[in-house]
Amino acid sequence: GAVVSQHPSWVICKSGTSVKIECRSLDFQATTMFWYRQFPKQSLMLMATSNEGSKATYEQGVEKDKFLINHASLTLSTLTVTSAHPEDSSFYICSATGTSDQETQYFGPGTRLLVL
Amino acid sequence: RKEVEQDPGPFNVPEGATVAFNCTYSNSASQSFFWYRQDCRKEPKLLMSVYSSGNEDGRFTAQLNRASQYISLLIRDSKLSDSATYLCVVFTSGTYKYIFGTGTRLKVLA
Numbered sequence: 001g002a003v004v005s006q007h008p009s010w011v012i013c014k015s016g017t018s019v020k021i022e023c024r025s026l027d028f029q030a031t032t033m034f035w036y037r038q039f040p041k042q043s044l045m046l047m048a049t050s051n052e053g054s055k056a057t058y059e060q061g062v063e064k065d066k067f068l069i070n071h072a073s074l075t076l077s078t079l080t081v082t083s084a085h086p087e088d089s090s091f092y093i094c095s096a097t098g099t100s101d102q103e104t105q106y107f108g109p110g111t112r113l114l115v116l
Numbered sequence: 117r118k119e120v121e122q123d124p125g126p127f128n129v130p131e132g133a134t135v136a137f138n139c140t141y142s143n144s145a146s147q148s149f150f151w152y153r154q155d156c157r158k159e160p161k162l163l164m165s166v167y168s169s170g171n172e173d174g175r176f177t178a179q180l181n182r183a184s185q186y187i188s189l190l191i192r193d194s195k196l197s198d199s200a201t202y203l204c205v206v207f208t209s210g211t212y213k214y215i216f217g218t219g220t221r222l223k224v225l226a
Contacts, residue, residue, distance in 0.1 A: 105214060109158070
């Protein structure tokens with residue numbers, strides 16, 4: 001149980017385009033989903049926290065107009081990187097906590113974004 | 117001071133060795149603690165939760181010392197497959213945030 005999927009796993013795009021990443025909880029309802037970014041040889045940095053049906057809470061320094069988060073249902077959250085630039089190239093990982101255990105988070109496999 | 121601090125390593129140990137990692141946290145209100153394992157270019161995977169009473173799962177033992185605000189992970193009889201980065205994660209319900217340490221790299225050598 002507690003499987004989280006992400007799609008796509010790899011994205012290569014031109015500078016200026018927008019990229020949408022989906023995060024789904026497959027076998028449980030996720031009350032909260034988290035979006036992280038990880039640069040090489042660094043730890044995960046929380047970008048934002050989202051709850052179903054409400055606006056995401058962004059961490060300091062993360063532009064909400066650039067990283068659009070939609071948490072439309074208890075099993076789906078999306079992150080859209082708008083007008084991506086090379087410095088946005090990173091490993092984006094989502095995680096989710098469930099209704100029965102709200103403290104343990106389960107991670108998706110991550111999405112590698114490369115902006116040329 | 118970082119909220120969660122870990123020695124980045126790398127720890128290079130021979131197969132069969134016992135290795136211990138420590139992690140310290142600064143927020144005394146933190147209430148849940150976890151060790152995650154992350155392989156290169158992969159997502160973190162939950163290794164174990166950490167309880168005040170200590171907990172053991174096979175070759176892995178985790179301990180929590182609330183008074184000193186540190187968490188430890190002990191790996192006995194290291195295997196080559198244990199080579200990974202071990203992430204200490206601290207959860208604070210007041211802020212509903214998980215704070216990650218920078219991770220400790222372990223290399224188990226044949």
